[in-house]
Amino acid sequence: MTDHTATLRSYVRMAPVIPVVTLEDARLSIDLAQTLVRAGLPVIEVTLRTPGALDAINAIAKAVPEAVVGAGTIVEAGQIGEAADAGAKFIVTPGTPARLAERLLESPVPVLPGCATVSEAMTLTGLGFQALKFFPAAASGGAAWLKSIGGPLPKLSFCPTGGIDPASAPSYLALPNVPCVGGTWITPSEILKAGDFATIGRLASEAAALKGRT
Numbered sequence: 001m002t003d004h005t006a007t008l009r010s011y012v013r014m015a016p017v018i019p020v021v022t023l024e025d026a027r028l029s030i031d032l033a034q035t036l037v038r039a040g041l042p043v044i045e046v047t048l049r050t051p052g053a054l055d056a057i058n059a060i061a062k063a064v065p066e067a068v069v070g071a072g073t074i075v076e077a078g079q080i081g082e083a084a085d086a087g088a089k090f091i092v093t094p095g096t097p098a099r100l101a102e103r104l105l106e107s108p109v110p111v112l113p114g115c116a117t118v119s120e121a122m123t124l125t126g127l128g129f130q131a132l133k134f135f136p137a138a139a140s141g142g143a144a145w146l147k148s149i150g151g152p153l154p155k156l157s158f159c160p161t162g163g164i165d166p167a168s169a170p171s172y173l174a175l176p177n178v179p180c181v182g183g184t185w186i187t188p189s190e191i192l193k194a195g196d197f198a199t200i201g202r203l204a205s206e207a208a209a210l211k212g213r214t
Helices: 005-012 026-039 053-063 078-086 098-104 118-127 142-149 169-173 189-193 197-213
Strands: 017-021 043-047 068-072 090-092 131-134 157-160 181-183
Touching: 005 090, 005 131, 005 157, 017 197, 026 043, 026 053, 026 197, 043 053, 053 068, 053 078, 068 078, 078 090, 098 118, 118 131, 142 157, 142 169, 157 181, 169 181, 169 197, 189 197
Parallel strands: 017 043, 017 181, 043 068, 068 090, 131 157
Antiparallel strands: none
């Protein structure tokens, strides 16, 4: 296993929020990434939920080098190499079954593996992962769960994602084991489809400002 821990830790500490983006139209990717970077959110997770997702990642990686673009919704081992080849600087899984975990250990880029239970978190830390995605956060115990796990698993840090909004984000960011949260509220689908980057820029700036509340 290549130790990407330091690199991943630097990524999750770059901004308080990682926008989780589902792009139907890859042509919007460069303008979107530039908007997010200017607003103070340089780390971007593009989910592999659309046919153009890899093209979007590739476009961002080439045209917006100041962005740290990652690939989310990695659910199959074959997607690891595809995402890395497209230019993803990190990958994110919603959950981490044993067979996928084995392949993640060989990933050429840092991995933020998903978990939703204490047992899953312990299994992943046993494999060497120290920064995890907590998903779906709101449905799996929210900030209270993360606070309670801090005692028995003090070396772990989490990026909670799922059901988080501007109102609830500060309660997560106030925890010592939460350097950032993932959120979809910054790029609402209809606003993104319309290419309304002014609104996205405003939402992103507000999200970047959440750092001051931690």
